[in-house]
Structures are given as structure tokens and as C-alpha cells.
Amino acid sequence: xxxxxxxxxxxxxxxxxxxxxxxxxxxxxxxxxxxxxxxxxxxxxxxxxxxxxxxxxxxxxxxxxxxxxxxxxxxxxxxxxxxxxxxxxxxxxxxxxxxxxxxxxxxxxxxxxxxxxxxxxxxxxxxxxxxxxxxxxxxxxxxxxxxxxxxxxxxxxxxxxxxxxxxxxxxxxxxxxxxxxxxxxxxxxxxxxxxxxxxxxxxxxxxxxxxxxxxxxxxxxxxxxxxxxxxxxxxxxxxxxxxxxxxxxxxxxxxxxxxxxxxxxxxxxxxxxxxxxxxxxxxxxxxxxxxxxxxxxxxxxxxxxxxxxxxxxxxxxxxxxxxxxxxxxxxxxxxxxxxxxxxxxxxxxxxxxxxxxxxxxxxxxxxxxxxxxxxxxxxxxxxxxxxxxxxxxxxxxxxxxxxxxxxxxxxxxxxxxxxxxxxxxxxxxxxxxxxxxxxxxxxxxxxxxxxxxxxxxxxxxxxxxxxxxxxxxxxxxxxxxxxxxxxxxxxxxxxxxxxxxxxxxxxxxxxxxxxxxxxxxxxxxxxxxxxxxxxxxxxxxxxxxxxxxxxxxxxxxxxxxxxxxxxxxxxxxxxxxxxxxxxxxxxxxxxxxxxxxxxxxxxxxxxxxxxxx
Numbered sequence: 105x106x107x108x109x110x111x112x113x114x115x116x117x118x119x120x121x122x123x124x125x126x127x128x129x130x131x132x133x134x135x136x137x138x139x140x141x142x143x144x145x146x147x148x149x150x151x152x153x154x155x156x157x158x159x160x161x162x163x164x165x166x167x168x169x170x171x172x173x174x175x176x177x178x179x180x181x182x183x184x185x186x187x188x189x190x191x192x193x194x195x196x197x198x199x200x201x202x203x204x205x206x207x208x209x210x211x212x213x214x215x216x217x218x219x220x221x222x223x224x225x226x227x228x229x230x231x232x233x234x235x236x237x238x239x240x241x242x243x244x245x246x247x248x249x250x251x252x253x254x255x256x257x258x259x260x261x262x263x264x265x266x267x268x269x270x271x272x273x274x275x276x277x278x279x280x281x282x283x284x285x286x287x288x289x290x291x292x293x294x295x296x297x298x299x300x301x302x303x304x305x306x307x308x309x310x311x312x313x314x315x316x317x318x319x320x321x322x323x324x325x326x327x328x329x330x331x332x333x334x335x336x337x338x339x340x341x342x343x344x345x346x347x348x349x350x351x352x353x354x355x356x357x358x359x360x361x362x363x364x365x366x367x368x369x370x371x372x373x374x375x376x377x378x379x380x381x382x383x384x385x386x387x388x389x390x391x392x393x394x395x396x397x398x399x400x401x402x403x404x405x406x407x408x409x410x411x412x413x414x415x416x417x418x419x420x421x422x423x424x425x426x427x428x429x430x431x432x433x434x435x436x437x438x439x440x441x442x443x444x445x446x447x448x449x450x451x452x453x454x455x456x457x458x459x460x461x462x463x464x465x466x467x468x469x470x471x472x473x474x475x476x477x478x479x480x481x482x483x484x485x486x487x488x489x490x491x492x493x494x495x496x497x498x499x500x501x502x503x504x505x506x507x508x509x510x511x512x513x514x515x516x517x518x519x520x521x522x523x524x525x526x527x528x529x530x531x532x533x534x535x536x537x538x539x540x541x542x543x544x545x546x547x548x549x550x551x552x553x554x555x556x557x558x559x560x561x562x563x564x565x566x567x568x569x570x571x572x573x574x575x576x577x578x579x580x581x582x583x584x585x586x587x588x589x590x591x592x593x594x595x596x597x598x599x600x601x602x603x604x605x606x607x608x609x610x611x612x613x614x615x616x617x618x619x620x621x622x623x624x625x626x627x628x629x630x631x632x633x634x635x636x637x638x639x640x641x642x643x644x645x646x647x648x649x650x651x652x653x654x655x656x657x658x659x660x661x662x663x664x665x666x667x668x669x670x671x672x673x674x675x676x677x678x679x680x681x682x683x684x685x686x687x688x689x690x691x692x693x694x695x696x697x698x699x700x701x702x703x704x705x706x707x708x709x710x711x712x713x714x715x716x717x
Contacts, residue, residue, distance in 0.1 A: 123474035124150040128187040134175040142202040145191035179396040239313040259305035369432040373465040384465035398468040502573040507642040511650035520555040521646035579604035
């Protein structure tokens, strides 16, 4: 791969990462053959995956992994626990190459059940199939210890390493160890536990390690009830404790309900123009999600969602080799499949699965849109302009938007600012500042009317293109005073909107029309963020202008008191020192270099006398 090709690969991957959600989930890295080479989990997908592409990453193994990545996919879940469990499921299913290579140590540990007369159960990193049966590997040590702890509490397998034989037990060759005396082992070595009972426990432990916890739970429950009927209450109580331990473990270790055994889930999400559809597929086996993928389908003949879904389902099931007899879908299907039944859940765990699938489909759609907009920024701007045009029912795209704001303190140094956004981006060369000329005292409405009148009268005179939309920094009152100038006085037809604040001075409403009405819009939407950005920008622009004017006014006022100092000298001092404080603190020599010795002496004497007073 050339340097240029590698740069293009990294840029493409970073673009994918930039658009990942800040939600919990599992992520998958693919090589150039689209084989999964690494599966990870994250509390925050975007933040975690971004870390792989930081320049300061110095771990050799991480760099090797990143050099092999050619594509990235991910699955969003609701909680961090779900992300961990989903990662486990995917690692067990795909056994990715770099999940082993990047782990500290030689490999992930596994759990071994030995082939001995009385088998032992323990963790190991050494795999020797002749020695026993191995389960794993376990990428999360805590999960492995949780399983081992459960088996230890349920079945008390022996931990001693001495070789135990049938003949040795019969000949009373062995002595019980400390584990027996502290009730962690039932001492099969001295016949305190029968061979049959011990082997039955080992068989149940094997089923738990295979993930068949539900079957073990059912068996324990039946045995418990049977012993209770036979009035063997001590045995029944012991079985009850085991049953409760198993249920507690299961409730903590499944992504979805363990009552869901083998199910496919499909949802469909349309793009904004109904040209493409995104179909998400989730497969659940024994209460765990082990497949999640989203496909994009392009409509050719304006097919309905049902037509697209019924076409996609057999194709996706065949691709993943699914034989599930139940298929969860978002709506009733007119078509039927021979090998499976469709089901539309209304509540419960299956509805939760449907919602999870839909969430992943929507996220994929959002990511595709973001990726396209990164490559073509104008696409995003056009989308937002169209959205605003649609919400306000404007006659044309609001390409040029102008917003006004006033700033003064009790009517003094009153100013106003006008900012211009073109294509949803600030056009700073078109910003304008206004000193209020005709208004005395703090009258925001009159000040606004003066500025709007001056702005658009001049634009008419100079035949400059008028804006497509005016936004006022305020509600109904501001909108009305602007309308009076624009429509009644200047006879212009420019749409006027307003951004109103709540009691906490936070923008919460977009107003439009006369009389003004609230336009429905989510306050966390992209469009609302753009509009509040316009409002914040005009506020900043007007405030900054007002502060500059006040500081210059204060500076000029003090210098005006110094006799013998004219306008040019004051301008030179302002340009050099910026503030009265710095002029006061300047030495005679410094002042001389700026305004000459004679005027420097006058200024120095003035401030010294003032200090003495």
C-alpha cells in the first residue's frame, strides 16, 4: 500500500469514527477481506474508537492492529453491561485474530474441565485437548471469575491436584484436605460424595459453560419440587439455594430475556427523500444478541416498506445462515414464509428487541448522512435551509438570513449590530455596526426601528439583494416593530421570525407569522442549534461593539481634561497605550518617544498632580 493509499484509508476510517454516536455499544474492525479482526466494547463508542487513531498511540500491538483496519462497524445498546455482554457474544462467535494478540499476556484465559476420575475445574491459558475440555476464551476476566464462582458455589468441585483413582478411593488411600473442613468440597476422595453425584454436578457445570443455563435451571427446579413432595426438605432447600444462585447469575449475564431462544428481528427506516431504506437485522440465540447488521436498499420502483422488507428478509437470513422459526417485524406482513412465522410485538422483551433494532437502523441512517455531508458540506447547508423553508413555509430557500440586536446601558452609548448568514454560515464581511442617532434613553423598540430603517433603505438605494429572512433577537414585540418598518413603511415583503427566551433567559421558541405562532421544533435539533448560534452571534457582535465604544468614550473623556493635548496627540496615545491606566503608568521617557518632550511633560505633570490630590 502506497503512502497516498494509506492516507486515504486512514482518512476514510476517521470519517466513520467522527460520525459514531456517543453511546454504549460494541465495535468491530475488519481487514481488507472484510473479515472481523477485532471486537471491542465501549461506554462511549465515539470516544473509544477515536483513541485508536491518536498520533500519540505508542503501543506496537495497537499500531499493528490499526494498520490492518479497512472498515469499521458497530452496534448500539442501551447500557454498558449490554455492551460488555454483546462483545463477549461476538468474540465467541467470530474468534477475531487481534482480540487475542492485543490482550496482555499470551492469550485470553479459558476454563478447563479435566478428564480425571473426579474432574477439576480451573482457569488456564494453556490449551491441551488431551487433558480435558476447554470453554472460552474469556476476554473479560471478571466474567470468567463470575462463572467459576457460580460453579464453585453450586457444585463444590475439588481443587486439590493429587491424582485420584477409583481403586484409591476404595482402598481408603486418601485423606480429606482443608477445603472439606471449611465446606468448600464434599470430599469425593474419601467417599463422602458419590461418583454418580459428582459426575452429575460436572455435567451441569458443562451445560452452564455452554450457555445452557435455562435448561439447568429447569432441571434444578423440578428436582427441588420433587424432593419437597417427598418431604426431603433439607435436600429441597439445598436445591432451592442453587436455583436462586443460578437465576441471579442469569439475570446479570443476558442482553435480553433468557426466554427468547432463537429469533430474528428486522426493522426498516426510510431516508428523508424515500429513495433509500435502511434494514437492520438482529439475531438472538439463547437470550444473547450474536448478529447485528444494517443494509441499505435503494428503491427503483417506489416499493413500499413491506415490499422491500419481504425481499430483504430471505436474502439476509440466507447470508447469515439463520434458521430461526420466529421473525419479529415492525408491522403486519401480507406475505408469508414457509420456514418461519412473522410476529409484531406490542410490549415486553420482544418489543424491546424491536426498539433496539430500530435504534440501530436510525443510527446507521444518521451516520450515512453525516458521512455524505463531511464529503460535501453544501449538502448539509442545503438540507438545513430546506428544513427551515418547510417549517416556515417560505416562498424560497432562506439563503441570506439577517439578525439584529441592540446594546446600551441605561440608554448611553446606544449601538446595534446586524449580522448576516449566507448558506447557514456567517458572512462576516457583510456584518454592520450602527450608532443609534435618533433615540434618546433606553428604548429598544425605537432603536431597532431606526437600525432596520437605515439598513434596508440603504439596500434599496444601492440595489443590494435583500435578505430571504429576518430574525429578531426577541419575541412578538420585536417582530412587530420590525414588521412596521419593513412592510408598512418600506413596503417590502421579507419574512420575519423571532427567537424568544424562557424565564431563565434560554432560547426555547421559534416564532413566525402575524400574529406570531410557535413553530414546532426540537430544541436539540441541528436546525435549532443553527438558529441559536445566529442569535448568540448577533448578541456577541452588538455587545462587543458597545464595550469598545464605552472604553473609547471613557478614554477620550479623561484625555480631554488635559490642556494642551489636541485630537492628534490623543489618537497617538490611544493607538500606543490602549488605556488610560497604561498612559498614567508610562514613564516620561516612554511618553516622549510617542508624543515628544513638551507634550510628554504636560501629560506627566497632569497625572502626577492628580495623584497628589
